[in-house]
Amino acid sequence: MSTKKVNSTATARLKQDYMRIMKDPVPYIQAAPLPSNILEWHYIVEGPENSAYEGGIYHGKLLFPREFPFKPPSIYMLTPNGRFKCNTRLCLSISDFHPDTWNPAWSVSTILTGLLSFMLEKSPTLGSIETSLYTKRQLAAQSGAFNLNNKIFCDLFPEIAQKIRTQLKKQAEELKKALESSNNSNSSHTSNNLNGDAVLDHNGVAVGPGGGRAGGPLGAGGAGGGGGRWHMRGTVTNMLVIVGFAAFAFVVKHVLTNVVDMK
């Protein structure tokens, strides 16, 4: 009994943790050790519904010390998420920044549940960043495709990887279909249709310079709300305003001259 525990405490405990997390899965969370090194675990946190991270799949890793469970692991996030820096040791009460508050009775499930709840909060810590809700949503939407570039992610979580591929394929097909159906309208819409929100933001600010990009005739793209038409209209409006202002200035000058003359 005594020899069994020596130097293999961390290994034995982490094996148990793995069996446990497979048997009693935790909501939104998956985790697995590397086959080559039980001290390095990779995890996935799925963004919960109605949160800024909804739809996001966030990949990260836990590095356990040899003294586990008497010392805490370090925690890293690898997928851009808008809440934590990537590839940076995170400072949490459950991470190795705080061995003074680490409880050896905490398991991998406890750690990852703690990470998720801290992610959903807004409180800052070392390794956290502040971003807008919009950025978080955008990163959530891009997270799946990002993770597919990571070999470890695809190896350890093949089902999730497959799910992402299927989803991306579906999205691409829908996009293609949408493009074909609107093919009779202006072809310069393509890039804009990819992300509706971005177009609105862009047009709101940059009406003037857009004029140079609009190549089509003034009446083109009558059906959809095409970017080219909007840019063109902006230029025309600008010109009208300038002409109007010049006319107004001319009138004012004329009136003033007359008033002076009358005196």
Add this chain to the structure above:
Amino acid sequence: METNSGDVNQTTFDPTFQHPYSPARLPETVRPSKSQDLKSRFKNLRKTRGDGNCFYRAFGFAYLETLLTNGKEYKRFFETAQKSKDDLIGLGFPQFTLEDFHDTFMDVVKMVEKPGTTAALVEAFNDGGLSDYFVVYLRLLVSGHLQQNADSYIYFIDGERTIKEFCSQEVEPMGKESDHIHIVSLTKALQVPICVEYMDREGDKCNSFTFNPFEGTADSADATPVFTLLYRPGHYDILYPL
């Protein structure tokens, strides 16, 4: 926890009872008289490792060692220890890790009946896996006792903290040193009266203090300390009476 050796080491008996600290911290005039006082009452001292877990380790080792020759008390303790697991799970500690610590804790406890020997206990307490697991479980017992009796202890903790916060900051993490409140809780949780000799600055002799878990109950009178620990500021060791 850098090494697994020397947690409770049989080779570091120190019958001189010399205070380990420099005269600057403890006046020279005090030390000989206090050492003399201990020499007149105790035959030996067993050192434990100074890693912040010394109280728990000293308590665990000294207590199990007394159980080697006290079958009746062993039986009572075994049952208390056995059922403590469910109480702790009831308090919300993660079940499977708690079971893990409890199993190892009971493995060490069972070494008393085999029949057990002091040498086997020394070996177990110097085995990082067993010894630290044992300490963790004692810490959880203290935490559990404090949380179950939060009303009685809330006025004895420093700062604006709840008992639960105190436990997660000062009891559960490894290496957190023990204070009076920790000793009171552990002796009450396990119903084990102990004595602590305080070798500090005051007085010519060591001040001895008995932690009596039966205080205020009918059993209070026959609470004889089961073993004695020596406290020198920041550290606990085990004393063996003459």
